[in-house]
Amino acid sequence: MVSLIGRQANALCAPFSAVCTHLGINANFMLSDESWTRLANAIGVEEKDLSGMRRTTVRLGQESGGVGILGLTLRHHLVNHGALRVCPSCLDEDLPMLERWDIVHAPVCLRHCAQLVDTCRCGRPLSRRRRGFKISNSCPCGSPYATLNAPRARPGLMAMGTIIDNALTGCSQESLDPALRGLPLSDLLCLAHVVGFAATTLASDDPNVELRGAVYGSVSIGAALKDVASIADLIEAAVPHLATWSDTYPTLLANVACRNEAAGTKSADAVFATTIGRMLRRPPRGIDGIPLSCMTEQVERFCENMFGIKPRKKSHRRDSPVGRKVAQHISRRKIAATLGVGAQSPALTRIFDEVVRTLDQENAATSTSAKVLAKRVEELVLRRWHNTNGTLSLDEASRRLSHPRSTHSPSDWIHPQLLVPIDVGQHGVDGVLSKRRNGISFLTSDVETMRDRIAERTQTVATDSEMEGYASFAQCRKFHGGGWPRREFLLAFLAGRIPARSPINRPHIADIWFETNAVRNLALEYRIRAVLAKDSFAIAYRCRSLVAELWGGTAEDLSDYHLRHLRRTEAIRFKDVRNTTEGRDRPLYHYSMVDLLERARLIQGASITTLVDRLIDKNRASRAVGMRITVDAEQASANTYLAALASNAASSLPGRKKAMVENFDNSPPPPGWRRGSGALRPPIGPA
Incomplete structure (x- = not known):
């Protein structure tokens, strides 16, 4: 862009600073939308023709790690954001500097077959010295950039430059292995970086790592190697693998495997228990948020053939028609960012796969456009997610009602007048989570309503001094509730038969104090009712x-x-x-x-509670005359x-x-x- 403005200033025979002032460009050469419109009018082209020159930030799922450059989306670490790379021959011929030179893995000028230069003879990195709006194409030591010596590009660099040029122009990638021809440029560059970094790292420089399951893309791929010399060696080692992927990549895996002998060979993570091994075992994710399947499949096939390790079950969405159709419009990482959860959330992964599987059974991929189908997938996933998170297990519900750290016989809450389990299939609750709950789930709203009912039946007091004649739930159960089911206690309390007090607003059951006389009388009533019913x-x-x-x-x-x-x-x-x-x-x-x-x-007359007296009198009246006790x-x-x-x-x-x-x-x-x-x-x- 700076090269374009400079050439425009030369064409107009105007100072560079005057052109920048007219276009509204600041000292950092950041253009607004209005500035791009002015630049297009000054050049005499339409604004859309300059869209490929605009470098934008693109959000990739939960992370804003994408960069829009030359009409493509690349990950942030694949683009050079600070250092300057030049082709001395192009500067000497007064040719413009190309935007594609800022791609980290494109340090080559295809016009002159030369490797780009990023360092002066004095050792300083190249940069434009800005004084206000003035720019300079020379080093502070006085050496013009056009006089620097550019080494001739090696075959590997030329091959990578051709691959990037074909991706930018939309040409076919005949030089790539058939398994890699459908990859986006960002995924292809990530793959080349990982493979080249693994091929150029010696076994002595590959330390062992702890044997654990790492997340895909959690290992850094060494993107800090942005100087041209290091990138050139890395690309030179990676290009042969890109051309014959199916034949050469297993050889690279064999060289890296089993470097950590102490880890053993019981799993794929143990076989590749080194820094480079984990990088190959857990490769970075593609631009769509899905791990590079061309790498993961090769690793699983290698472990199965060499060590008999069975590959893990593949995700359904990778091979399903619906999953492939909506991949460009919606992804699990994007939905995770919307929900504010991690992209590796197991519940979200299961729900997403279940929705894709359901739509595959309906053949939705053949009858619906990609955007409409993606919107439907997102709606179904969000609905099932909210339904799943809007439910609680039996233990969780009991902790919310009884005590935060104890369940206190949670099954006692299952009653038509207390909590009623929901139909998990109708509400779309996650199947694995439902099995862990033994198929018993409750709506969070029902549990909160029950807490409100408990609070309504409890009198709030200021201090504990007002608790005379009252006892805590544990004391009532210990001294008066022997043989009295806890569920009957809760039903009697919610029915208003047991006065209760608490110094806490909206308390748990464990925070409530109950009137001891009422608890004793109701416990006796239950015991006498059981004795009379069983004729004990x-x-x-x-x-x-x-x-x-x-x-x-x-x-x-x-x-x-x-x-x-x-x-x-x-x-x-x-x-x-x-x-x-x-x-x-x-x-x-x-x-x-x-x-x-x-x-x-x-003989004795009334007992301590009228509840027991009524039960005894009612039972006596129901017995035959000859069976009644007379005095x-x-x-x-x-x-x-x-x-x-x-x-x-x-x-x-x-x-x-x-x-x-x-x-x-x-x-x-x-x-x-x-x-x-x-x-x-x-x-x-x-x-």
């Missing part, structure tokens, strides 16, 4: 404990008396279970807890008398265990009862 029988200790929990310590003495003296009657059903523990052979009675609860309800006036008066004696004994003997009523020898017997051998006897006759 239990040993005397469990019976006494349950009755004492409902009616207090006095009821424990009464229940003990009932179990001791009424088991020979039909007042309470019991089972005679033989106790053979440790060689014993004696009876072990199991009593009907239903009968005992009914009897205690008739006549004499038994009621006797039990009332026993209760009074037990209460009197508990208050008159502090510090001692409560004495049974039957041990009070001096106490008068209750009405209808008799004393024999120091113990009370029930009346003779039917109960």
Whole structure:
């Protein structure tokens, strides 16, 4: 571009600075859109004819690493951005400097068959010395660039220059191997750089690397070698491989393979566990974001033939009609940049391949244009991605609701009134992720709605001093929730049956304190409901404990008396279970807890909670008349008398265990009862 402006100034017989001022060009020779319009008008051509001269920045997927030059897109490291390269013969003949000379791998002038020069005789790199708008084609040492000696270009440089010239002019690449003729120029130059760098690096200069799976293109390809001498040696070594790729590249792989003997040969990464080996094993990505398949396929074929290593499964999108058709318009890297995730995201890769596979089954490549098909692929991938990320696994949902670091039996949240799993196929959730979740996924919106419900049922308090009569979730479950399912606890809480408080807004379950009386009553209700439904029988200790929990310590003495003296009657059903523990052979009675609860309800009256009373009364009403427990006036008066004696004994003997009523020898017997051998006897006759 600078050469063009200088020649225009000479044609107009005007100073170079005046032409730059007229075109609006600054000291760095950066042209705006208006400046390009003025330049086109000054030359007498249309602006579109100068589009090939404009160097632009092109975004490649997630990275803005592309450069638009001469109508093509190259990666950033393939273009020379600072140093100056010249052909002395062209300067001597007053010919323009070419834009293609700024391509790193084109250090040759095809007109004069000369290698470009980038260093003066004094050792300084060539550059245009700018003083304001003045430019100079001479070195500060005084040597004109046109008088420098340019070595004759070697055959390899001429071949590479011809390849680049054919790519710029659109000619066929007959000098390339058939496997490489369809590659874009950027991919071809990357391949040549990697192969040339590997061929010119000695085994002693190839250090071992850690055995791990590297990402494609993660290894630097040595693009810092931009001086003409180094690039010339690299290109000279790479050109033979470009001409006979299928024959010579396996030889290069054999020379690099197994340099790291300690890594072994169990995998392809182990075979190529050196810096150069990893560069060949994980080559750079092409301009479309896909690794260079011509290199990866050769490596996999080499490992399979030499070491019997099976190649990894190929991505479906590389060989599918839809994948090839949309490659120029949409790529996984571009979608990853839109979503703000890494291009190597496994979930995004699976979703992208699944969408391409689905469209291949519909034969969409034959009935839809490339741009429309690319837009459809992007829409489907984004929809499945958002649906997948808009769902949570069971453990993740439980952590959001229960506690950030603990799941607390996450399956308890699966209930029609709590969380309902979604149909993963209908929502397009990633298949692999769905399998990891055992097919159970929840919408994030449903989980957040459940958190809002929890917050609505919780009273926010300022300090912990307002928690009297309340206990944390763990304490409630430990002291009152034994045998009470956690799911029933959550349902009762969300139904408003358990008052709750928390000093945190929008708390987790673990951050909430619950009223202990309500938890105790509901836990007893659940236990009594289970006992009544199963018609449970239990040993005397469990019976006494349950009755004492409902009616207090006095009821424990009464229940003990009932179990001791009424088991020979039909007042309470019991089972005679033989106790053979440790060689014993004696009876072990199991009593009907239903009968005992009914009897205690008739004699003792109301329990500590009306919930239990209603359950016992309802169960009694549902039983047949002959199966109901009855208590006549004499038994009621006797039990009332026993209760009074037990209460009197508990208050008159502090510090001692409560004495049974039957041990009070001096106490008068209750009405209808008799004393024999120091113990009370029930009346003779039917109960």
